Amino acid sequence: MSKTLADILQEKGIPISFEYGGKSPDEMVSREIQKEPTPRAKKMRDLYFDTLSSATVEFPYWYTRKYEELEHEIPVVRRAEALKCAFSHLTPTIWPGELLVMGKTRYYRGSFPLPWLSEGYFMAREDELYQSALAKGGASADEVTKWGAGGGNVTEDFGNVVSIAGKFGIRNEEVPALLRLARSWVGKSVDDLSNKYERLVPEYEIKENIMRSVICMFDSGYTLPQGREVTNYYYPLQYGFGGIIDIAKEKIDEVAGEADGDGIIGMDRLYFYQAVITVLEGIQNWILNYAKEARRLAGLTDDAAQKKEYEDIAERLEWISTNPPRTFREALQLTYTTHIAILNEDAISGLSPGRLGQVLYPFWEQDMEAGRITEAETLELLECHRVKFTCIDCFASAGVVGGVLSGNTFNNLSMGGLTKDGQPATNGLEMLILEAAMTCETPQPTLSVLYDDKLPEDFLLKAVECNKTGTGYPAWMNFRGGVEFIHDQYQDEGMTLEEARAWAIGGCLETSPGAWHELTLNGKKYSIPGGAGQPTSVGVHFISNPKVLECVLFNGHDHRTGIQVYPKHNKKLETYEELWEVYKEYYELTVDALCKCNNIQHDIWRKQNMGVFHSMLKPDCLDKGHHIGNLGYRYNATYNVESCGTANMVNSLAALKKLVYDEEKYTLDEMKEAILANFGFKTAEEIGSYSLGLQEKKAGGEEFDEIHSDCLMAPKHGNADPYVDAILKDYEDWFCKMCRDYYSLYARPLYACQISVSTHGPQGASTLATPDGRLAGTTFADASMSAYPGTDRNGPYALFSSATCWDHSQSQNSQMNLKVHPSAIKGLEGSRKLLDLTRSYMRNGGFHIQYNIVDSKVLKDAQKHPENYRDLLVRVAGFTQYWVELGKHIQDEVISRTEYEAI
């Protein structure tokens, strides 16, 4: 049997350990905090556990039918009419026991393809899908029992169900219609049309090579054109949909035929307001169809309590279809309905409800005072809200949904922070949101605390208690760091310090601009925050830092694919400085090529597929009369450059600097030879594991032992070692500044975004061994500030020191994940320790930290016996996901993260 790297290191006494601060107990230790949901929420969550991700073509059929009818209509109105038709024809389903109702489709965990964005995936698999659809089978109980493994993902065909994009099931009787719809968008989709024009970019060939070699993970213009942003519920809450229609009608009277000094798009305002009215009529129909369904069900049941619930649901829906909400229950239903409507309008991942506890507080406060609701009833509603959010699925291609998102939808709910006038913004409703997140553990909405020293201790300790459930939420964000970044980024667009305080997290941990609005409820005025900026899921996503370095070492050539990705630099790389210069040149070439092509994709998107409903929700579209594509939003400098694999890149530069340039122990050619030989190890794919410690030595691979040992022992990020910290600082100072040299289609500078989501899996899989001793195909370090597993040997405070050697407010974010054994933070004393640890990182200027409070032995057991762990949640990189729905690359990486036995 081949030896693993962990065995070899142990034999050699090389101190790389996947535990720090002692040894974990021999037995498996479960999480300290474990609570139960209310029976109603438990029933709804149990149904979720037994539900498959399911797609249907109902929405795309009606959208396409109307769109084709209106060939000669103005684009924004044509799109609005298509959306209205699609919303109006969705089949409503209400599941027994629901308090909050409505969904993306008729399925509990439903979604649908949007071929007007991209149809290529279906066309490429047309024959295969037809064959699957034709091979009809009788579904049997045996097949049903296979569903457990992999959670709700439909990874293969069964019975009369066809698997698409590796995750979603579709009934085979709908497949011919799906393919017919896809065919009708060939040459017209955002994907096809933008590709036609992207080809005219001189750097197009380089961009394509970058994509093929997985240096970049995905194009955002036609995959997920919106998202990683904070939405805004103010207008529906204050005016209701009927009131917004009235506003749009008044605006039409003002602007029809008037350019008002804007000879380019002044006249477009008329069409935008007309489109707003049209879309809202569709959404009203959609809500009323659910109300009708609730009335129908009320008429069928003999159960008096259930009948009353259906009638209450119908009454709520009928009211909010037109009017502003009067109660917390109506407001919660309205915000949820609005959220789902946005998600049906476009392919979106990371649509955050923002500081929802602060937005809904006016309704809750007045209901509590009037005795219309109790805390127990609120908790039950919030638990149901969690289940409904967890049912949200996002339909995109396999590479995006699996490789980037791990099936997650990142509806991040922010709490805490400060008010407009700088006071703690927490409230009693946020305490209940935390409680519901403990009693009803689900991935959505994930939670973030906007940490500020001013926040009350009881709120912070409650958040720590929530961390101790092991779900990974809430993540901790530095509120003042965020204010600094936001204020600096958007002051050219009029951002004030006061308004900077309205920020919240969009997606995993994307700092997103917000605005305050004055909401009046029963004569009392409240200042509520909400999103006011464009998506931040857009721009250059994600660049594999270690892969760029690999191309530098191999003269622009990718050995995995055989592609000459970049023009040959033909330099000997005789000094570290020269190596670093070429690295920057290749990186800048990458950003340049991707940015130009991406701008074209988004330009096509805004011309053909602009958000209408989502646009009108955010300031200042309704005031200006312009949608997102015409710069209707208040803040538009949101395009970013996302990186991946920072720790491995920094560690690799440190190893090269020390071993090749400073000490001259090896030549660069010797290093390259060892890399190509994978330091004498088999490939990760060959052994089916993507964790460094489990890699197996090849027979005869010993000739690279010494160089590999030296690479592993070279200075590593996360140990407060000035040698490697200086490299990180140089990189960050350059990277954050460099991003601002590139401009989005909105003529605004880009900025740095440093999160990995799940890209460290596939991008690691497509990268050779790296000079830091990481082996080929293994997963990169997660996040951007986390240490590479097993290499942080000096404890958490040393890791924090390294991570904060640069100014985090120069970047939209940074990301730090820490895995802590449950026994390290037991009891109230343990909670205080964890809070102190968090405070320490925030006070040192760290932007983000999140914890996986879990015994690695549980994860290893879950990997062997997934059937026993359907409900196990883990934190990955900015999101919480069911263990069984994660790919193996990511599972291996989470297992191998350094586990802190003491803090």
Next chain:
Amino acid sequence: MAKEVEGLKHSDCRNFIPVDVAKGICGARNEKVLIDTPVCEKFATLPKCKNCACFTENGDEGFGVCKADDKMEPWTFAELHAVTCEMYRDK
């Protein structure tokens, strides 16, 4: 009591509450059912294009045209739900 009716599935029944592509809840019996299993005597027809007087089948893959819009005659398919279709008329 289950009954075999040629071509009928639970997803053709108005009492069926879909959960996913394989199963749902029978609203009449309040129990989980697989779509592709025999329906029972409480079966009630769900509005779908195939049950609509405006639908004319014209292909072997379930495709047809919707005659409700006699100018456009758009294509549609037999299994499309018509619960919310304002043009639906029982055959």
